[in-house]
Amino acid sequence: MSQILKEYLNTQLTELKDNGLYNEIDVVDGANGPVITIDGQKLINLSSNNYLGLATDEDLKQAAKDAVDSHGVGAGAVRTINGTLDLHKELEDVLAEFKGTEAVIAFTSGFNANQGAIPAIMKKGDAILSDALNHASIIDGCRLSGAKIIRVNHSDMEDLRQKAKEATESGEYNKVMFITDGVFSMDGDVALLPEIMEIAKEYDLITYVDDAHGSGVMGKGAGTVKHFGLEKEVDMQMGTLSKAIGVVGGYVAGSQELIDYLKVAGRPFLFSTALTPADTKAITEAVRKLMASTELHDKLWENGDYLKAGLKDLGFDIGHSETPITPVIIGEEKLTQEFSKRLKEEGVYAKSIVFPTVPRGTGRVRNMPTAAHTKEMLDDALKIYEKVGKELGII
Template sequence: MSKILDKFLNENLEELRNAGLYNEIDPVEGPNGPTIKIGGKELINLSSNNYLGLATDEDLKVLAKEATDKYGVGAGAVRTINGTLDIHVELEKKIAEFKGTEAAISYQSGFNCNMAAISAVMNKQDAILSDELNHASIIDGCRLSGAKIIRVKHQDMDDLRAKAKEATESGEYGKVMYITDGVFSMDGNVANLPEIVEIAKEFDLITYVDDAHGSGVMGKGKGTVKHFGLEKEIDMQMGTLSKAVGVVGGYVAGKQNLIDWLKVRSRPFLFSTAVTPADVAATQGALQKIMDSTELHDKLWENGDYLKAGLKKLGFDIGQSETPITPCIIGEEKLAQKFSKRLMEEGVYAKAIVFPTVPRGTGRVRNMPTAAHTKEMLDEALAIYEKVGKELGILK
């Protein structure tokens, strides 16, 4: 190895470890369900994005196996050559129906969506207004576009209006977009889409909502845009197929001409092999389940409310969460890491989240209850939280 590279890596890894910012990866031995096994020990799992429990659904396993038998294990090519199988087309129709739009395009991941769609529509002659707490994939997609990036204070509609006015009236930019998460994954709060749409109409902003953590969770499962009844008002709805939907991939939904443009100009679509037939079939099945019944959605919210109330009663700082995502904000990064480690030793897997995922000094453990958890599991978890919280001086 190059000496200068070796020196760079060793020094910076040591710095991260000393600051409590180095992330240890814990391989899961078996399925990612309401409980998981790590290092031979069974733990209550509060770190999964598998909100509805669909990642381990038996019906979806059958669909995936049947698709593999029929189509093979891979699509064999990029979408624009001959990697678009008939089931990819069916999936995109299903997504459009699910999101209430004219059309949709599917990608290999949610991260790919933001890299693809933002840079296909925006360029260096344009400006993007971006909420300061937007996901890393949004930030990277904005950077890739070459557009001027204008940070907007988190959920501050006065700041958005002022910066929209300045950007659109300056005459410097061809197009101006406002982009926001629908549900903010580290805090669990929800974008103020009604007022965002009002401001967007006033200044002719392109609206882009990343609903990775809202699809399957908000709007009786249809997402944050549906929750507010704004399917006809938001220009671009992006989401993942790997969280509440339980499989893998992502999508952008909107008008037909938008989707037509993305299919000829978004680079991950043009240059990456399509997702596997098994994933496509399982995703279609998962979306149908969400559309057919709110049972899993309702159970998720019941469990989320129960855990949130329990943590708040114990005295934890759970921020301003409006969704089942419930942070326990500890503050100091090393203490957050220690808290997470002790929870794991006692039987709860709840991963510490520290800078750069969240701002410095706001280290936390993020809790993700799912529809698959039982009340008994949540009660056991709360008892462990109380024990460890008092032991470490987080609770009085």
């Protein structure tokens, strides 16, 4: 190894560890369900994005097995050569129906969807108004575009209006986009989409909503945009297929013209082998389940409300979440990591989230109850939270 590289890595790793910012990666033995096993210890799992429990759903597992038998283990090519299988066409048609849009393009991940769609539309000479708490994949997609990035205070409509006015009336930019998460993953709050759309219409902004944590959760499962009845007005909806949907992948939904263009201009779509047959078929089965019934969605919200109320009653700072995502905000990074460590020792897996994922001094453990948790599991988790919280002087 290069000596310069060795010194650089050692310095960076030491600094991260000294400041309580180094993330230890745990290995889960077996499936990622409501209870997981790590190093032989069974833990109540409150850190998974598997909101609806579909990652271990028997129907999805069977659909994936059937697709391996009929279509093999890989798509064999990028979508634009001969990697587009009938399964991909079926998935995109079902997703478009689910989201209430004319068409959908599927990517191999949500991160790829943002990296592909944003730079395909926005270029040097354009401007992107971006909510201050947007996900890292949005930030990277914006940077790749070459457009001017204008940070907008989080969910601050006065700031958005002012910056939209300045950007559009300056004559400096060819086009202007506003981009936001639908549900913000670290705090669980929801974008003010009706107010955003009023401003967007006034200043002719292109609108882009990353609904990674809203799809399957908001709008009876169809997402944050549909929750507000704005599926015909928001220009671009991005979502993942790895969280509530339970598999892997991402997509962008919108007009037929938009999707036609992204299929020839979205670089991750053009240069990545397509989603595997098994994943594609399992995703389609998951979406059809959500279209057929709200049972899993309703159970998720029931469990989320139950855990949120329990943590609040114990005296924890749970912020202002409007969704099942429930942060327990500790503040100082080392205490946050110690809190997470003690929870794990007692039987709850709730991963610490610290800088740079959240701002310094706002360290937290983020709880993600799912439709698969039982009330007994949540009660056991609350007892452990109470014990550890009192032990560390947090409550």
